[in-house]
Amino acid sequence: MVHFSSNVFFVAFFLYCFAFLFFVIAIAGKRWGNNRDPEAHEKKWGRISFIVSCAALLGHLLFFFTRWIGSKQIPTSNMYEFMTFLAMAIMIAFTIVYAIYRKNLLGMFTLPLVVIIIAYASVFPSDVQPLIPALQSNWLKVHVTTAALGEAFFAVGFAAGMVYLTRVVDFKGTDKKAKREQFWLEFCYYSIILVVGFILAVFVFKGAGYEAQFVQEKVKIDSQGVEQSANETVDYTLPPIAKPYNSQAVKVDAFLGMKDGLFEAPSWMNGVNAGRKLNTVIWSLITGTLLYGLLRLLFRKRLSAVVHPLTEGIDAEDLDEISYRAIAIGFPVFTLGALIFAMIWANKAWGRFWGWDPKEVWALITWLYYSAYLHFRLSRGWHGKKSAWLAVIGFVIVLFTLVGVNLVIAGLHSYAGV
Structure with a gap:
């Protein structure tokens, strides 16, 4: 079913x-x-x-x-x-x-x-x-x-x-108010293109079978206030520009000479798989901006x-x-x-x-x-x-x-x- x-x-x-x-x-x-x-x-x-x-x-x-x-x-x-x-x-x-x-x-x-x-x-x-x-x-x-x-x-x-x-x-307006409205409306379109760019990047790398894996050490405090460390495995399907905080690479497929993450995610990003999610945001900005630039070249206008x-x-x-x-x-x-x-x-x-x-x-x-x-x-x-x-x-x-x-x-x- x-x-x-x-x-x-x-x-x-x-x-x-x-x-x-x-x-x-x-x-x-x-x-x-x-x-x-x-x-x-x-x-x-x-x-x-x-x-x-x-x-x-x-x-x-x-x-x-x-x-x-x-x-x-x-x-x-x-x-x-x-x-x-x-x-x-x-x-x-x-x-x-x-x-x-x-x-x-x-x-x-x-x-x-x-x-x-x-x-x-x-x-x-x-x-x-x-x-x-x-x-x-x-x-x-x-x-x-x-x-x-x-x-x-x-x-x-x-x-x-x-x-x-x-x-x-x-x-067609050239005054300050018109330019401000044009800029923010175009920014909305750009933001939508960022999401499209991210989706394209994910499917391209998935189709290519790209994989990267990290072991992240996390420190947790139990109910009695005692610190306990535990290792968690984090899998990436996009090249790791940002790797998990406090982690070591286990396996990273080659991509433009990248054998490890370029930098660690900030420690204050403590959501579930925050490093992987930050990495997807960065890839969204990269691929979305490239896609937006290509569309601007194609149409030669906003x-x-x-x-x-x-x-x-x-x-x-x-x-x-x-x-x-x-x-x-x-x-x-x-x-x-x-x-x-x-x-x-x-x-x-x-x-x-x-x-x-x-x-x-x-x-x-x-x-x-x-x-x-x-x-x-x-x-x-x-x-x-x-x-x-x-x-x-x-x-x-x-x-x-x-x-x-x-x-x-x-x-x-x-x-x-x-």
């Missing part, structure tokens, strides 16, 4: 890719020279795109439930399963929003996000892992699924915000300026409304999943509602941020660019909560990074 679910997931991934390409045809095809009826063209290809994306979502749902049946546990217990579920939740949120507003440009921005998240999930081990005792609870189902669904609507709000900013930023012409004719107020509505829907769902259900589960698992665990703290920060977003939107009248920038920054905080916290800090949720 698990093998079948993996095959279905593979098909769903390619359907997502095709749906994205069809959305691009729906938008970009309006500008083709022989297109006599642009509106009919967009309507036709938009319908095809939506049908294909729905088929992909059905395949994704089939993957989720068959994996659940085959493993006899809800597939949200590690990073691979959670990220694939998050991608599915984003598609559910997108399908709901698209059915209401019918904006094809939203699909052109949301589908790549889904594809990138699925590709990122594929970096992690896909084997079914037994649940640790703290996860063996029905509250896992309601906590993780509702929290992810809330974050999925935040993702759609982010996509609409990106489309809005691409639509309204003045790319990537945001390349996409901007495709947004012409789109009502900016509609995009602003979509972003707000998506976040307004996601906020109460996230409140239930990430705070209320999470605290109930924490009390069941650890005997306390709140313990200042890093993930708990950042979930609270995320909730406070979106609370401020809604406050400024409804009470202060922050519409348009201000609202769109807040939507974009908010999802960056969500991603840091999901991924970045595990790099720096070890906590009760660190198993999610394994």
